[in-house]
Amino acid sequence: MKEIYKDDSLTLHTDLYQINMVECYWADGIHDRKAVFEIFFRKLPFGNGYAIFAGLERIIEYLKNFRFTETDLAYLRELGYDEEFLNYLSSLRFTGSMYSVVEGEVVFANEPIVRIEAPLAEAQLIETALLNIINFQTLIATKASRIKQIVKEEAAAEFGARRAQEMDAAIWGARAAVIGGFESTSNVRAGKIFNIPVSGTHAHAFVQAYKNEYDAFKAYARRHKDCVFLVDTYNTLKSGVPNAIRVAKELEGQINFVGIRLDSGDIAFLSKEARRMLDEAGFTNTKIIASNNLDEYTILNLKAQGAKVDSWGIGTKLITAYDQPALGAVYKMVAIENELGEMEDTLKITSNAEKVTTPGLKRVFRIVNKENGKAEGDYITMANENPQEEKRLKMFHPVHTFISKFVTNFEARELHKQIIDEGAIVYESPSVMEMQQYAKESLELLWDEYKRSLNPEEYPVDLSQKCWDNKMQKIQEIRDAIENIE
Ligand SMILES: Nc1ncnc2c1ncn2[C@@H]1O[C@H](COP(=O)(O)OP(=O)(O)OP(=O)(O)O)[C@@H](O)[C@H]1O
Ligand SMILES: O=P(O)(O)OC[C@H]1O[C@H](OP(=O)(O)OP(=O)(O)O)[C@H](O)[C@@H]1O
Numbered sequence: 419m420k421e422i423y424k425d426d427s428l429t430l431h432t433d434l435y436q437i438n439m440v441e442c443y444w445a446d447g448i449h450d451r452k453a454v455f456e457i458f459f460r461k462l463p464f465g466n467g468y469a470i471f472a473g474l475e476r477i478i479e480y481l482k483n484f485r486f487t488e489t490d491l492a493y494l495r496e497l498g499y500d501e502e503f504l505n506y507l508s509s510l511r512f513t514g515s516m517y518s519v520v521e522g523e524v525v526f527a528n529e530p531i532v533r534i535e536a537p538l539a540e541a542q543l544i545e546t547a548l549l550n551i552i553n554f555q556t557l558i559a560t561k562a563s564r565i566k567q568i569v570k571e572e573a574a575a576e577f578g579a580r581r582a583q584e585m586d587a588a589i590w591g592a593r594a595a596v597i598g599g600f601e602s603t604s605n606v607r608a609g610k611i612f613n614i615p616v617s618g619t620h621a622h623a624f625v626q627a628y629k630n631e632y633d634a635f636k637a638y639a640r641r642h643k644d645c646v647f648l649v650d651t652y653n654t655l656k657s658g659v660p661n662a663i664r665v666a667k668e669l670e671g672q673i674n675f676v677g678i679r680l681d682s683g684d685i686a687f688l689s690k691e692a693r694r695m696l697d698e699a700g701f702t703n704t705k706i707i708a709s710n711n712l713d714e715y716t717i718l719n720l721k722a723q724g725a726k727v728d729s730w731g732i733g734t735k736l737i738t739a740y741d742q743p744a745l746g747a748v749y750k751m752v753a754i755e756n757e758l759g760e761m762e763d764t765l766k767i768t769s770n771a772e773k774v775t776t777p778g779l780k781r782v783f784r785i786v787n788k789e790n791g792k793a794e795g796d797y798i799t800m801a802n803e804n805p806q807e808e809k810r811l812k813m814f815h816p817v818h819t820f821i822s823k824f825v826t827n828f829e830a831r832e833l834h835k836q837i838i839d840e841g842a843i844v845y846e847s848p849s850v851m852e853m854q855q856y857a858k859e860s861l862e863l864l865w866d867e868y869k870r871s872l873n874p875e876e877y878p879v880d881l882s883q884k885c886w887d888n889k890m891q892k893i894q895e896i897r898d899a900i901e902n903i904e
């Protein structure tokens with residue numbers, strides 16, 4: 419590895435093709451044309467009924483610091499880009515505008531979650547970093563929320579630092595887990611950076627270091643008032659739990675016997691037996707914490723077996739999004755300024771109807787039924803529409819248009835906030851714990867049918883009539899143009 423440069427920046431955290439495209443835009447003098455891009459994903463991850471958006475705070479930092487540094491430019495020079503182009507890049511800053519849903523927001527497939535309006539070159543260069551950030555953080559926040567739906571009020575701690583795809587993923591994944599509802603992380607640096615709660619017990623190595631559990635637990639208790647003892651190093655029921663009880667009894671009044679942790683074996687059986695032993699010894703408030711390759715499926719199964727677990731430590735399967743390692747959010751151009759200075763809507767056609775992008779500058783509203791306080795669906799409009807003005811809102815499926823309903827007594831809540839206004843940041847991120855609270859409240863708007871982990875109902879994400887007509891018209895225009903060529 420070369421040295422880490424003093425002026426290292428994230429601006430080269432992009433794909434080479436972005437720079438190559440920008441070189442052409444610049445050479446052809448179209449680099450400053452206004453372009454509009456949207457970020458959305460096509461399929462919800464994990465078979466879940468919703469996703470929890472995360473990543474905005476890091477995106478704001480990235481765009482705030484967007485500039486090619488001396489060593490960035492020197493490297494591009496090495497790659498063969500010419501001086502004039504490098505000179506142009508050297509003065510580039512992010513001067514565009516950004517609209518986004520906020521972190522912790524409940525989001526769905528096929529709705530714009532972020533919109534960038536910026537000079538074409540800038541909008542192009544930032545794609546990779548934006549998707550990289552959102553794809554990972556939203557995925558982990560969603561997985562965490564999914565696990566939290568199963569553990570409910572029981573505490574969930576994020577234990578994944580050692581298994582994450584490297585350090586960045588551990589740090590930002592810990593933050594995303596907390597946004598998704600986890601009470602704490604074991605990752606101390608994440609605690610420091612994001613001001614989120616940290617928690618921890620001790621490892622098997624600790625017991626091995628003192629050779630026996632009794633001495634290990636005593637040693638731990640000498641330095642810590644709140645004690646959770648790991649009881650499965652040798653034999654959970656014959657040695658671990660009895661030793662924990664013995665130490666707790668000897669130190670009664672001096673320590674808080676907060677819990678024991680089970681990390682192997684049959685967690686259902688062991689937790690029931692351990693619960694009985696703790697209760698018989700009078701430690702009815704001592705909690706049982708479980709860990710070992712857990713995820714929402716195993717936890718649900720353990721609960722069905724009557725496991726007596728009070729809180730859960732979850733690492734690998736959360737932090738690596740084990741069962742679906744990528745979200746697949748994309749960044750698509752929806753409008754571009756033409757040579758006359760007018761904005762033109764654009765789209766990308768494919769043979770798959772669901773994959774055709776929706777052109778134009780759009781707004782997204784959550785339609786909330788005022789009678790029951792529940793969301794009827796999300797409603798995507800053109801920028802100049804306001805669904806709140808309608809008395810009777812027609813919501814129809816964007817592909818199977820015969821599926822439709824009318825909504826009357828509703829509130830149309832706009833989901834996008836302006837984050838950046840022509841380069842100036844106009845939004846202040848709340849704390850991570852506030853994001854967690856926001857996610858909880860956003861989820862309360864959803865009927866339980868959308869939140870169940872298995873085969874959830876499909877939440878409606880609909881287009882307004884104008885939006886739909888505009889899309890059909892653009893598709894027709896492109897078809898006509900192609901036919902004219904032939
Ligand atoms: N009662 C149970 N029902 C279903 N799955 C369980 C139950 N108890 C534990 N598990 C899960 O089964 C998996 C295997 O656990 P087990 O302790 O047998 O293997 P292990 O991980 O190889 O153990 P060790 O950590 O000692 O090497 C883990 O993911 C664990 O969470
Ligand atoms: O199982 P996960 O969901 O990934 O959670 C993290 C795991 O990390 C630790 O195990 P490890 O074997 O690494 O260390 P230990 O010796 O402390 O048990 C801990 O005991 C958990 O089992």
Ligand SMILES: O=C(O)c1cccnc1
Nearest residue numbers: 577604617618619620731
């Ligand atoms: O604190 C713990 O018990 C812990 C932390 C990280 C990984 N496994 C366990």
